[in-house]
Amino acid sequence: MKASEIREMDADQIKEKLVELKKELFNLRFQNDVGQLENTATLSSVKKDIARLYTVSKEMNVTI
Numbered sequence: 187m188k189a190s191e192i193r194e195m196d197a198d199q200i201k202e203k204l205v206e207l208k209k210e211l212f213n214l215r216f217q218n219d220v221g222q223l224e225n226t227a228t229l230s231s232v233k234k235d236i237a238r239l240y241t242v243s244k245e246m247n248v249t250i
Contacts, residue, residue: 192242
């Protein structure tokens with residue numbers, strides 16, 4: 187997900203996407219601990235997407 191894509195979203199969409207990515211990160215961490223996660227790079231990409239969402243929401247003055 188690119189920052190330009192996030193900037194096109196409104197506040198509610200950003201919040202929904204943030205909740206969705208946090209759930210996905212939780213599941214990925216669990217899979218990684220159990221040993222079922224094949225591609226560990228997805229962990230870092232999801233973390234970066236979450237950080238991008240926080241950054242753009244801060245720029246837009248959206249409270250999360």
